[in-house]
Amino acid sequence: MTDRPSRVAATEAQRDARGIAPLRPEAIAAVATFVLSVVLILASRFVSPALGSWDQAATVVVLASFLIVVAFGQGLVILIGGLDLSVASLVTLGAVLATTWIGSSNDGAIYLLPAILIVCGLIGAASGIGVTLLGVPPFIMTMATGIIVGSVALGYTSGTPRGGAPGILIALMKDDWAGVQILIVFVVLFAVLAAILQGSTSFGRKLYAIGASARAAHVAGVSVTRMTILAYAMSAVSAGLAGLMLAGYSDGATLRMGDSYLLPSIAAVVVGGSSILGGTGSFAATVGGAVLLTTLGTVIAALGIGEGWRTVIEGSIILIALLLLRESTFAGLKRLLGR
Amino acid sequence: MGSAGRPGLTVEGATKSYGATVALEHVSLHLAAGEVHALLGENGAGKSTLVKILSGVVQPDTGAMTLDGAPYRPHTILQARAAGVATAFQELSLPANLTVAESLLMPRLSKGAGGLISARKTERTAAAILRRHGLASIDPGQAIDDLPLAERQRLEIVRALHHASKVLVLDEPTAALAEVDWLFDRIRDAAQAGIAILYISHRLAEVRSLCKLATVLRNGQSVATVAVDGASDDRIFELMVGHGKRAGIQRRPAAPRGAARLEVRNLATARLGDVSFQVAAGEILGVAALDGQGQRSLFYSLVGLEARSGGTVTVAGRDSSPTRPEGALKDGLALLPEERKTEGILTSLSAAGNIVLPIMPQVSRSGFVWPSLERQAAAEPARAVDMSPRYLEFRIGDLSGGNQQKALLARTMATGAKTLLLYDPTRGVDVGTKETIYAAIRVFTEGGGAVLIYSSELPELVRIADRCLVLYGGSIFAEFEGDDIDERAMVAALTGHPGAARGPASPEPAS
């Protein structure tokens, strides 16, 4: 090629170079939330010497584990620009099925536990089909799924779930292995695998693309429908898994078990700096958000502050996180670093 | 009133940055009352920022403006309007939920009893405005949504005219207009009435017939104000681009035509009837059409983004009837879509991520994306479109429009498709990027690829197409080949002028 106008390209190159630095807001959010959590735990020592110990940190991880698992699925759906309001019902469903299908024994757990997750996945897929093929807004579709599943769980248990949790789940939640709580290993493993799935697989990449623009992703040859259905299915499976964990943790199920995870799951994603409109964010930051929210809850509870004020502080944290994570904040940071 | 007595609008040293990006730097401009002044510059030169500053959409960081000698610093569109400055925006700012009358009078509609809006009064007021500006044919009660693009553009202009008592800013007012007489009459009337007019257009011919002076912006700075009559096209381009005459590509000699790569027989869709043609390997087939003649339908139905109602398509001899772009890619067809922002780029992904999206399996091993593979797979097509590799890591949303478009072209090439469908690939990119894109298309066809290209700019097709189809009313109205591709003859064909209809040089095998 002799007629390629390289000089023109050079002028354009200069123009584009103005003020762009590869500064990733996601990374900052992830680090910031973790650092804040650690600081919170350490600072609580000043208030009361009983706090700020390793034990307390371990408690936080255990309590945060449910939220981390639910928030993973919620995060995938938010990533593609949706919202999953059915997670509460699916958490409940997971717990209810574990106690009714398997009960306190371990009989058949090896195939019944996967079966429960598959049932959840199918329900999630149904939400996904409603969103993609029927064109129902995600907000409404997942709400309807949630109402329906909740109603089924209610009817299936005639209002009062009975039975304990399978021993294998109780072991997962309570037992130690060489001095380390199995649950902590499990949660760390889950978080790493989930972060890889979202961040470094072709599946995850396609979800980011859909979140950035479903239309553009479709034009570029991404099977948007299939990926969307898959994302909703994954969300339901995560919620179901959290339900299994909760059943193991409390050795039983209640019908309102999942209710306290819907809004926190959204909050964890948001505090982690993902846009609620999709296309951005990382799971590491979401984990950070979940840990931060949980730390806050336990520290405040340990300080003897009532549920009311605790809730007020939680809400304020969400607003503060949003304010700090605004684009303009990062633009200001970039400018500071650029000078 | 004598226009000579009024100084008009001046801008002194206006600077505007968005975050760390400097959009305008010490721009100065003087618009005399009663004169039409051109504003020229490549895309990204800062024209739209200047327009926004003049119309009160954004405020300059530094610099001063005066209007008729008094300080002028509007903070909203309404303040600008109140001062007598109004703008017809390039992106057409008529909200689709409104009627013609409502959109003209927004944000304050005519009130009736009890201070409530009266639809009748609003329509009556609007009808009077439309009449005054020679647009009585538009029904003020009609929904904007139902108006053809050209009518919307006229309405946008009328609204600006209605509010512009001192300064009128027209940003690419002819983008959707096939016929400019109405507009030019309005501009001359307004100038006669002593209104200062800032005219922004890519079309030099229009600028020459309307304007005496032109200010050229480059990289956010006002580099010169020249007398249009005294400056040659080359001189103006030089000012815009910042260096000597660009390397012009001459029409290349007709390449020997290979086997038919894409063959379309009797294709029909909701807005397309019975279209047949073929594109050979190594050939660039141009499609020319005014807005809305079915060209979009043609391109989109080929890749499954729009339903077909009849006809057959074969690619490299094999039947192709995809229902999704995914299937089209498997058949070897890749589309560069019309709307870069909504159908093209994925803002939050890196440029490399955008390029490799359709070929994820190639850059991943058992589902995991391999960064080195990704970089490699993106680098090669990026090189083909002359895109600097260091941009590959940036979020595509942070790149200029020209680089975004290059990345999208690179994406179609990365797919490995041997037939590219390029829908207006140079829309909204600067002169330099255009040349790069032409060159890349050339290289692609020289390597045996086939290209179907639609362009909204005739000179572009004249330069790069081996053959050119003219679509009118959803079917092929004329076909030009080789040296017959001539702007004047094609203009007539574009409008469906009966004398301009002509068949292909060699009869199509189909039908």
Add this chain to the structure above:
Amino acid sequence: MSADVTALASRPADPPASAARRPRWGRRLANGAGIVTLLYLILYALYGLWDRGAFSAYAFTNLVNNAAPLAIAAAGETLVVLSRGFDLSVAGVMSLTNVVMATYPMEGPQGALLSLLMCMAIGGVVGCVNGAAVAYLRLQSIAATLGTMIICRGLSLVILDAPGGTVTDFVSNTLTDQLFGVIPVSGLIVAALAGLWGLVRRTDFGVALYTVGTDETAAALSGVSVARTRFLAFVGAGLVYGVAGFMLTAQTATGNPNGGNPFLMLTFAAVALGGTSLSGGRGGMIGSIVGAATLMLLQKVLFSGGVSSFYTGIFQGVVLVVAIVFSRALSRLLDGRRR
């Protein structure tokens, strides 16, 4: 260009894009309010079929009283949804106003009026915070209002940590009574709100609201102050939620710090069922009010039809999805094949 060429060129370019004015009734029907009204009438007929008392003034008043809080909440939410936003704070404001009223009861009609003003003031303040966060600080509306909702929830718990409190007789009796023995008072309040909306629609703010929801950029370039319109939408919504909380107190005759929680999802269900597009710009308050009434009537119909209360959720979920799919299909049909 020669004269005849330009004449040809100035014709509307594309024949299929008909320039004919679409009939206004078509738009009205397509916007969904018509469909939900039809649904309501059908359900009422079913109700009458299964329960002979359905057409009595008493039964009707009961229905209206039940639906009033939700209808008013949904009407408020409509303001925000029309401007292309989501306001989750509705649940928080309703809880907060409810506990404030139950904690500080004021006797008699004047007391009730004062209470109403106080509720609206609370809602207005929350609306101002939401509006400032979304319109001026440019936070994402779901996330920001999630924060304010949680804060309101916390404050409700601070004020009243368990269900209880006192509600004056005037509020709990007179406001749920009939006027002249036929017209339900709560219905009058809803009607007054609908009437007010009719006026608002015919103001510049009303037109701006729809315009901002349809196309924010075009609205801004048309001289509409997008931020101010958004802000006012949130403030207006907050004021209306205050009224909803007031009516909730009248209906339940008690204070409950979690009383507003069920309204979070139901409000959006009512808005969507009423034909308001969750992506903004289309719909209206009347539809949302009828949508709310339909949701409440559905419960009654299922009960009188002998469906176990366990399973009413299944019907609610299905009706929600079917109604939205149906109205989408119908509006596409009426819109013709444009685009």
